[in-house]
Structure formats: C-alpha cells, structure tokens
Amino acid sequence: MTSPSQTGVVEKTAPAGTESEAPAGLAPRQLMWRRFTRDRTGVISACVVVFFFAVAVLAPVIAWLYGKDPYTTYGLDRPELLDPLTGYPMKPNGGIDGEFWFGIEPKLGRDVLTQLVYGIRTSLLIGLAATLLSTLTGIVIGVVAGYAGGRTDYFLGRLIDLLLSFPQQLFFVAFMPVVTALFVSPQKETPTYFRVTALVMVLWLLGWMQLARLLRGQVLSLREREFVEAARVTGASPWRIVRKELLPNLVTPILVQSTLMLPNFVTAEAALSFLGVGVVEPTPDWGRMFAKGANFYEGDITYMFFPGIAMVVFVVAFNLLGDSVRDAMDPKTTR
Amino acid sequence: MTTMMSKNSRRARTYAVALAAGALVLAGCSSGGGGSDPKDSNEPQMESQDITIGTAADSTGPAKDLAGAKKGGTVTVLQRDAFEHLDPGQIYVSDELIMQTLYNRTLTNYQFDDKTGKAKLVGDLATNTGKSSDGGRTWTYTLKDGLKYEDGSPITSRDVRQAVERLYAPYQTNGPTYLQQWLSGEGQKYRKALPDGPYKGKHLPKSVLDTPDDKTIVFHFDQPRAEVPFAVAMPNISAVPPSKDTKEKYDKAPLASGPYKIQNFKPGKGIQFVKNDHWDPKTDSIRHQYVDKFDVSFGHQWVDSTRRLQANKGADRNGMTWTNAVDPSQISTVLKDKEAMSRSLTETQPYVDVVSINTDRVKNKKVREAIAWAFPSGQYLQQFGGPKGGEIGGGLVGPTLKGYDPSFDPFQKKKYPGGNAKKAKQLLKEAGEENYELVYAYGNGDTHQDASVVVEQALERAGFKVQKKEIDQSTYYTQIGKVKNKFDLYRSSWGADWPSASTVVPPVYGGENVYDDSSNYSHLNVPSLNKEIGKVTRVSDLNQATSQWIKLSEKILTDEIPAVPTFYNRLFTLWGSGIGGVKFNSVYGAVDPTATFIK
Numbered sequence: 030m031t032s033p034s035q036t037g038v039v040e041k042t043a044p045a046g047t048e049s050e051a052p053a054g055l056a057p058r059q060l061m062w063r064r065f066t067r068d069r070t071g072v073i074s075a076c077v078v079v080f081f082f083a084v085a086v087l088a089p090v091i092a093w094l095y096g097k098d099p100y101t102t103y104g105l106d107r108p109e110l111l112d113p114l115t116g117y118p119m120k121p122n123g124g125i126d127g128e129f130w131f132g133i134e135p136k137l138g139r140d141v142l143t144q145l146v147y148g149i150r151t152s153l154l155i156g157l158a159a160t161l162l163s164t165l166t167g168i169v170i171g172v173v174a175g176y177a178g179g180r181t182d183y184f185l186g187r188l189i190d191l192l193l194s195f196p197q198q199l200f201f202v203a204f205m206p207v208v209t210a211l212f213v214s215p216q217k218e219t220p221t222y223f224r225v226t227a228l229v230m231v232l233w234l235l236g237w238m239q240l241a242r243l244l245r246g247q248v249l250s251l252r253e254r255e256f257v258e259a260a261r262v263t264g265a266s267p268w269r270i271v272r273k274e275l276l277p278n279l280v281t282p283i284l285v286q287s288t289l290m291l292p293n294f295v296t297a298e299a300a301l302s303f304l305g306v307g308v309v310e311p312t313p314d315w316g317r318m319f320a321k322g323a324n325f326y327e328g329d330i331t332y333m334f335f336p337g338i339a340m341v342v343f344v345v346a347f348n349l350l351g352d353s354v355r356d357a358m359d360p361k362t363t364r
Numbered sequence: 365m366t367t368m369m370s371k372n373s374r375r376a377r378t379y380a381v382a383l384a385a386g387a388l389v390l391a392g393c394s395s396g397g398g399g400s401d402p403k404d405s406n407e408p409q410m411e412s413q414d415i416t417i418g419t420a421a422d423s424t425g426p427a428k429d430l431a432g433a434k435k436g437g438t439v440t441v442l443q444r445d446a447f448e449h450l451d452p453g454q455i456y457v458s459d460e461l462i463m464q465t466l467y468n469r470t471l472t473n474y475q476f477d478d479k480t481g482k483a484k485l486v487g488d489l490a491t492n493t494g495k496s497s498d499g500g501r502t503w504t505y506t507l508k509d510g511l512k513y514e515d516g517s518p519i520t521s522r523d524v525r526q527a528v529e530r531l532y533a534p535y536q537t538n539g540p541t542y543l544q545q546w547l548s549g550e551g552q553k554y555r556k557a558l559p560d561g562p563y564k565g566k567h568l569p570k571s572v573l574d575t576p577d578d579k580t581i582v583f584h585f586d587q588p589r590a591e592v593p594f595a596v597a598m599p600n601i602s603a604v605p606p607s608k609d610t611k612e613k614y615d616k617a618p619l620a621s622g623p624y625k626i627q628n629f630k631p632g633k634g635i636q637f638v639k640n641d642h643w644d645p646k647t648d649s650i651r652h653q654y655v656d657k658f659d660v661s662f663g664h665q666w667v668d669s670t671r672r673l674q675a676n677k678g679a680d681r682n683g684m685t686w687t688n689a690v691d692p693s694q695i696s697t698v699l700k701d702k703e704a705m706s707r708s709l710t711e712t713q714p715y716v717d718v719v720s721i722n723t724d725r726v727k728n729k730k731v732r733e734a735i736a737w738a739f740p741s742g743q744y745l746q747q748f749g750g751p752k753g754g755e756i757g758g759g760l761v762g763p764t765l766k767g768y769d770p771s772f773d774p775f776q777k778k779k780y781p782g783g784n785a786k787k788a789k790q791l792l793k794e795a796g797e798e799n800y801e802l803v804y805a806y807g808n809g810d811t812h813q814d815a816s817v818v819v820e821q822a823l824e825r826a827g828f829k830v831q832k833k834e835i836d837q838s839t840y841y842t843q844i845g846k847v848k849n850k851f852d853l854y855r856s857s858w859g860a861d862w863p864s865a866s867t868v869v870p871p872v873y874g875g876e877n878v879y880d881d882s883s884n885y886s887h888l889n890v891p892s893l894n895k896e897i898g899k900v901t902r903v904s905d906l907n908q909a910t911s912q913w914i915k916l917s918e919k920i921l922t923d924e925i926p927a928v929p930t931f932y933n934r935l936f937t938l939w940g941s942g943i944g945g946v947k948f949n950s951v952y953g954a955v956d957p958t959a960t961f962i963k
Contacts, residue, residue, distance in 0.1 A: 102818060105743045115696035116750055136747055137814055206836060215850045216803050218831040309834060310813040328696040
C-alpha cells in the first residue's frame, strides 16, 4: 500500500504540526494519506479489511475454485465422513483433510470453508447496508438538530434519547415475528431477502443515534465559529453553509464513527443469529456458526476455531483501522 | 402420555432436544473430533417389552430389599422443566408422571424388577390387579389393610370414588380420560354424567361405580373392557379424601399416600419430597423409603445437568435426573468417559416421533405416499442425537408395545436413511403432481432448524417444492393443534399410556378426535377405519386385542399414510456415583426414583 516515493520525502518533525507547517503544494487530503501510510498498524489493518471484503465479494468464485458449496450435506451423503453415533466428524480436528480444508460441520456434514466464506458475505452485506443507512441518517439528523437548534433540536434530542433507551436485541426478537406475520403469507416461506431487509432495518433504526448526537454537538460548536458567521453575513443559504462550511469539518468524526460502526453491526447481526432470530438455515451465516460452535465445542472445538478467529481478526482490524484513520485525519489528538 | 415441553402442549413431547441444544455454553475445552468406538454404546435390545400381570402375592409388601441399600441422605434431582401440576388428576406429562410415583398411590401400578428391569403390573392400593366378572364388564378392586395418608387418616373406598368422580368436574382438564370415558361415554360426553363432579353431593349411580363397603370398589362398564387393570394404574385413579379435596387448590398441595410427602413446593423453582411417616412398607410391594429427601430443582438445561452429573463433584455425587437426557452435543464426550458410562443408562422410551401429514390439505394419497418414501428419517434422527436419541421407526407404534413387529417398515426407512427419492419422484409423476408445494412447519430451535435442512433437501430431491415455516417454540403445539392450520407437514410425538396400541391408535388416528388441540394432528377421519377402531375396542381378550391394534396401526399407515414415522425415542442419561438402586421406568420412559439410595 505504501508507495516508496512518498515514504522517502516524509519530513521528520511534522507529526505534531498543523496544516500550516505542511510542505507547500500538499493538499490536506494528501497530507492525511501520507500520515496514514506511515502508520504500519493502519496499513496492515486496511489490508485485512480489504481481504475480508474481497472474500465476501468473491465467495462464489472461491467456492467454485475449491469445488464445494455451502449447502450440500457431504457428511450425510457420504457416511464415512461423520460418526453415526455422535454426529461428529470421523477424522480428528473437525475432519480437516485435503478435501475439506477447514473440516466439516458436525451433524449436517457441510463444508466449513464455504460456509464461513458465504457466512462472512451475509454478515458483511447486512453490516455494510446498516452502516451506510445509519451514517446517512445520523448525518442528516445530527446536522439538522445542531444547526436548526431550538424546538427542532429539542424534539430530535428526545427522539434520540427514546431510541437509545431501546434494548436492540429484545426489540428485534419481539419485532421479527410481527413483521413476518404482516407481510408474509402463512403458507409461504419467509424469503431470505425479507429477513435480510428486516435485519438491516432494525440495525439501522437503532444504530444511527450515537453518530447523530456526536454530530449535533460538533455542529453546535462550529455554528458559532467565525467562518460560519462570515458565511452567514455574506448571505450564504443554510444549505450552502451546511454543505460547504460544516460538512467538510465533520468528515473526521463521520469517518471514524462509521468505521467503528461496521464491526459493531457485524457482531450485532452475529449476536442476533446466535440467538436464533437472525438469518435461518440454510442461508450460511457467520453468527449462527458461533451458535453451533458453542454447542459442539466439547466434541469438536475445531469447528468454533475458524469462524471465531476470523471474527476476532476482523473486529480488531476494523477497530485499528478506525483508530488509524482518526490519527491520520486529526493528528492533534493523542491516544 | 407425553413428555413435558411447553405450557400449551401437554400431549406431546416437543423440544427436548432443541431446547437443550440451544442452551449456551461458556467455557471449557476438549480434544477435537475423532470417531468414537461404536462398542462403547450399548443400545437397548429392540425387544418388545412384555408386561406380566402380577399375582396377589406380587402385590403384597414390603418390596424386596436391595443388596447394599442404606437409609438416609438427600438426593439432588436436576430437572429442566418445572412441574406444573401436583394434583394426580391433572398429571399427564412424563416428568410429572415419574414424580408422582413418590407420593401418589393408584389402584394398580408397575413394579420394575431390580435386575432385569422387566415391568409387572401389580396391585398398589388394591390387593391385586382386579377381578373381572360378567365377561369383562365388571371389575372389582379390594383395598389393602393399613393404608394411610400423610396425616394418618385411613384410605377408604370412598376416597377412590372421590378421586374418580372429581375427574368429571370442569376444572380437571389435563389428565388421561380412559376410565371416565369407559364408564360414562366417549369424547367429552362423560362429563355430562356428573357435571359438577362430586362437589354438590351427587355421585355416579351404583350401576356405574359402587362402593359396597369401606374396602371394595366396583366398576361397571357397558361393554367388555380388557385393559382396566392398566387404566387404573394411571395417576388419576388414586385416592383423595372428600374432606380434604380442595379442588383447584389441590394442585399445589395434594395429600400423600406414598412413601414421600411434598414439602416446600416453589412453582418454577423446585420441590422437595420428605419421608411420609404414615406410609407402611408392608402395604407396598413397589416402593422403598431409603432416602430421607429428594431435593428437586428446575431450570437445568440438558447441557448443564449432563456436565454436572458427568463431573460428579460435591453434592452432584448424590445427584440424578429423572427425565433430562445427555445433551446431543455431549454424547461423544460422555461415551469416551468410561467411568461416567458405568453410571448411565440407554433405554427405549414409549414415545414415537412422527411427521404428521395434514390430510385436510394433502388429500391425494399418492402424494402422501411420495412424502413417506422421500422423507429422510435416518438423516433426520441424526440431528436429534443419532442412535442415542432414538431408533429409526418403521411403523406408527413403538417397540415398547406388545406385539410390535420390528420388520414392519413399508417405506424402507431403515434401508434408505436419506429417503428414496427415485420412488417418490415416480409416485409424484403417477399422481400428476410434480413440483407439489408442501408447507413444512417446524419449531424455531437449533436442532429443528438443522432437521429442516435435511427435510427440505430430501423432499426437493424427490420433486417437491418446500416452503419452510418456522414457528415460535413456545406456541408450536398450539399452532399445529389448530384444525384449520395452514401447514402440510409438522412433527409430533405420542407415547403409549400403557404398552398397548389401544392408547395410540384411537387417540391419534381416530376420527372423533379431530378438534383443536387434539392429538390427531393428521386430522385423519376415515369412516371405515373409525368402524374398525370401534370393533377392536370391543375385543375382550387382552392378547387378541393387542395384536389386532398393531395390525390396525399397520393398516392405517399403509392405506392412509397419515404420518411418516421417523424414530422411536431413547433416553440416555447419567446419575452421580453416590447413588444406587437406579432403574428405568419403561412405561413412563423415565428414571425410576422409588428404589434409589445413597451408597
């Protein structure tokens, strides 16, 4: 990621400096990029995150190259793979061998590698959609509340309070059957896209408040600053002030918050599936792999291993990336 | 009879496996995988169990002392589901059935041999299993001498009459209804004979139920009833003193007649049983009074009870469970533990798991036949614990029944564990119903989700289109129990109340039992079969009747296919090393506590 030509020209004393101290000819964005590429943790984290997204996007390709799919019950179709008495893989270490690289799932005998790859795809898709929606909502409501002030601010603030006090998972457990009964015929299977949409909706509905509250505070202080006042005096429309004066100053918290939001949503989705109210069989799901791993660990710890490690790596990488992005954008803050 | 799962379903075993598998576990480690040695598991022999009818001598106490049995000590009992009913009249789920054997005595009861485990029906309150006359229309029972309640008052024939008559009262809704129906009419008709029970001074006429003296009870039926000795072994044919009958309140504090009495019942938490000093061992040929106290606590998921009993530490050394099985996820760990295996049992239970086909919706018999051929019973059972969870079922009645034929397997479930898709496809083609759409309903728990994967796969292989509907576990039986439900396939389970198919075929496949919350989940109502059920009911010879019931159950399956038999349940369970005298109650499908002692 780091281009050698850039690392070569880095000035030694710069880190604590402000933009005015930067070498001439470098835009703030370039400066930020330079700071970021100097942060080794950040770069590695970014690589890991990109890798996860690549895996998610390329899941069908991986499955095709590998020659397995996440739906076939290999262990049930081929009795030599699963122990008929316990339902655990016959081979040690969860049935890892040349054919099944990550082993096979106990009881149903599906391939763990493709399950994981497709599961990551499901979880990331849901997490990403929820993050995008929540970020947009957070920006709109936060900025409006902060900039408009007065009664608008008051009501939006109470709305945020109300939603913040909602127990998210309980809400979902109660909410899902009601929605299903409303929209799905009792004779039809609940379609997967419907479940996914509902999951995204709930994560979104209960996920934007922190960002909105943060932005409201930021806008509140920015609003009184001279450059905003100057813009107002020169007759700029509120829309222009928000767009040109406020938003560019809010990029840092937005970016940092949303990079922290994504792993939160992914783990929240996993938690919901763990509780059995998220995505159901046979759609592969990361969180449900944990639920199963928790049941199987006494007989087959290996099964828990791969989704567990993947999740830890993903969450840590994303959080480190968030930190690095913040450091790069706002070097004045110290950790 | 049924195992207890949810408030709404008293009749059928539901989510035993699922709930347990859904429990979250936290810490611990083990070596991964590895095949287990099949020799480690001793599957029960698939012999149908022969219940012998005991003589008067067998019914005379005291029960033979166990070698090495000592008195004293407290046994901790870990149970998953809380007991809801203590009133013997209201008990019909397996964990409560086994619990009442400690404090409740019935006219007859089952004695289990300490060594062979064989069941024998003997007199409990009565001196023998009953004397029939008038070609089986009249049954006479004589009470033993020296029977007393926990308060020291004697048990008389009027108390037995009270126990029977109170079953006619409207609040008695949960217990079995065999005897009442035989005495006063089918279905719910019997209640008209005594609409308020015995509470307003009315009694059943002497031509139906007579108590000529303090010790004698006579039942008069309008047709020969060969199975009365079994029917009066149900917990509700006991003794309740009229002066102490508190109606609904009796459910919280019944009067004990057995070796233990109730102390400290905390609904949802636990219950303790302590010695009943007025119980005379000389009157009881079934029960012992070795232990001072049974301390039962509820809310122990299978994972929890398995781990504690396997670890065998502290108070758990004197621990046992009556109905909690080893959790399917821990089977391999327990099998590898030789020491723990030496204090375990694996026994076939009377419960048969079937997947009912809603015959109101799937009217085409060819389609039902195709479902039966396509269903992957073997793979399905694998999700419920494999050979330790049950045995693949060929027919609608289980191996614990007299006359059970192990070779009866019309849809070759044993040969094709994943279903015979080819045959099913062909049948669908013949019916002209290719791509037939089936709504498969299941309770939304881990195990059932897994099972739905194999079911969907197998049915789609056979050319069906499957719509899976998940149902909240707590309302599962209410939802599939509606006659107008919108599902085609759903799992249900039923156990024989005593080892005769007469307690399976009429309640589950009899046409008069199609109503909401009935156990006839297939809604089967075929006039010719109803007639045949009526015919077999009138057979007076017990042995002949049993074999005719089995034949009828086979005919129902091959002719009508109201359900796909999937598996016969098994109980694989553990107890602590400090406990002796553990045996299996094969009639209730649970661990029998009546001979338990602390070593």
